[in-house]
Amino acid sequence: MKALDVIKLASLYLGQKDLLSTTTLGGEVAPTEAQTQNLDTLLDCVNDVTETIAILYFPLTYEETVSSTTGIINFSSFSKAVCDIDSVTDKCGFSVDFQVFPTYIKTTAGQHKVVYHYLPERVTTFASDIEICMEKVSLRLMVLGVVSRYYLMQGMFSEAQAWQTVFDNTALGLKHSRKNQVIKKRRWL
Numbered sequence: 001m002k003a004l005d006v007i008k009l010a011s012l013y014l015g016q017k018d019l020l021s022t023t024t025l026g027g028e029v030a031p032t033e034a035q036t037q038n039l040d041t042l043l044d045c046v047n048d049v050t051e052t053i054a055i056l057y058f059p060l061t062y063e064e065t066v067s068s069t070t071g072i073i074n075f076s077s078f079s080k081a082v083c084d085i086d087s088v089t090d091k092c093g094f095s096v097d098f099q100v101f102p103t104y105i106k107t108t109a110g111q112h113k114v115v116y117h118y119l120p121e122r123v124t125t126f127a128s129d130i131e132i133c134m135e136k137v138s139l140r141l142m143v144l145g146v147v148s149r150y151y152l153m154q155g156m157f158s159e160a161q162a163w164q165t166v167f168d169n170t171a172l173g174l175k176h177s178r179k180n181q182v183i184k185k186r187r188w189l
Contacts, residue, residue: 001139004126007042009139010146024126039126041153042146047122049145050130055083057171058133059117071109080118087115141170 004025011019016038021027024039031039054060062080066073075082088098091111098107105114120131130142148163 001130001132001134001137001142002126003043003046003123003128003130005139006046006130006142006146007039007126009143010042010045010150013143013147014150042150043123043126045146045149045153046130046142048149049142050120050123050132052145053132053137053141053171054117054120057175058136059084060120060131060133061086061115062118063113063115065111065113067111068107069109071107072104073107073112073114074104076103078114078116078118080116082116083119084117085114086117089113136174138174141167141174144170 008020008025011017011025019025019031019035019038021029022031022035022039023029024031024036064078064080066077085098085100085105088096088105088107089112090096090108091113093113096107096112098105123130132142144163144167148160148167151157151160151163
């Protein structure tokens with residue numbers, strides 16, 4: 001999913017169809033200063049919503065092997081921005097106790113496999129791909145969040161709250177979807 005797709009649909013939801021005709025979104029008219037400012041705000045909203053989804057609803061998980069001679073593993077030594085540590089195992093695959101601190105984790109010395117949740121990369125251009133859990137997050141969910149954030153940034157609090165409620169309900173519905181759950185066949189006596 002590209003930021004451009006989300007912003008195009010969000011523009012329609014916001015009633016700003018004039019943004020669709022700008023060259024930024026694939027149209028033929030150069031954007032005005034006000035339109036450029038709106039588009040930049042919408043791009044910021046896309047980043048905020050992406051982080052919210054990754055933190056609260058559908059975490060992005062990554063597994064990485066790291067080594068430490070002291071047992072202290074700084075978050076800066078990971079290849080992605082650490083949000084939450086899921087598990088730490090030693091080189092044999094056995095679970096290892098660990099403590100999480102603001103900038104590092106403390107565990108035993110040696111080589112460890114760390115499974116963690118991370119924050120997605122921020123999109124910087126409209127053509128950038130959004131890093132989210134694609135099989136669970138729909139375009140509609142992203143747009144609902146972007147519209148809510150946009151209204152919030154514009155100081156339209158009642159509209160922002162209404163759209164945020166729809167976003168939260170949709171996200172929770174997707175998170176707890178029974179689509180993949182199967183009930184075993186039973187015989188009744």
